[in-house]
Amino acid sequence: MSLSPRKRSWYSVRARPSKGFFFGTYWDPTGQSDPTGNGNSSYGAGGLILGSIIITVFATIIVAPFAIGTAVFFTEAAPQWLVRIMQPLIEIFTGIPSVVVGFLGLLVIVPLLQKLSAPLTGxxxxxxxxxxxxxxxxxxxxxxxxxxxxxxxxxxxxxxxREASLALGSTRWQMMSKAVLPAAAARLGTAVVLGFTRAIGETLAVALVLGGSQIPDKLFTLKVFFQPNVNITAPIASDFGEMSGAAQNAYWTLAFVLLVITFIFVSISRLMASRSVYQ
Incomplete structure (x- = not known):
């Protein structure tokens, strides 16, 4: 499966300096937005890669403690009637189509953030x-x-x-924090890494709420989170079918970069799972 994107991405990188591709910040394969008016193509994917990394890392930072904390509550403290209700709901939410979440973001999250960020964005x-x-x-x-x-x-x-920890005089909190969580640490890490992997490859839902074609000029301000922006997957989804030649090869390179990142983190998750004490 990876042979085609790998071959085409090699054509793209070979055709121009890799430094310009991976560290450039202006993405315009068609040359239609060339500020000089000469129609020169620009293949700076650095902004796209940075966008994917930033939104995925921040989402993972928010998700990890909340997911693990909720899991501890469900397995160690929640009454069974609540678990019987919530467990199926969690599994249902796992299968919600990304387009539904994207429209939710477009209709609810974007207007809400627009109001909250008005002092920053004018x-x-x-x-x-x-x-x-x-x-x-x-x-x-x-x-x-x-x-x-x-x-x-x-x-x-x-x-x-759990029984051994309590028998040694541990409180319920000590049992959870000193015995249960360390014993499950490898598999909990796997859960977080798999979440990261899914997040970085998400396309449609993210494309609906990004709303940009270029990375903003000023990155080191809070405003950058509330103005149109970019990531790797959005341009692939919206523009790939219309491209040909060198421009299409550039999009293949983006796809291959995403494939490599995903492969790395899936490998990490498998390694962590293999080190789990309890399978």
């Missing part, structure tokens, strides 16, 4: 789109998956571990 019509909305959309999409895997990880810890 109440622009495009305010609210961008990385902030994309992060919240990814949180909604990734949280159920990470939570479900975390619950399974904690349930895989034998009851004897």
């Amino acid at each position: 109440n622009l019509p495009t305010g609210g789109y961008g990385w902030g909305a994309a992060i919240l959309v990814l949180v909604i999409m990734v949280l159920p998956t990470t939570m479900s895997i975390s619950i399974d990880a904690l349930r895989a810890v034998p009851g004897s571990v």
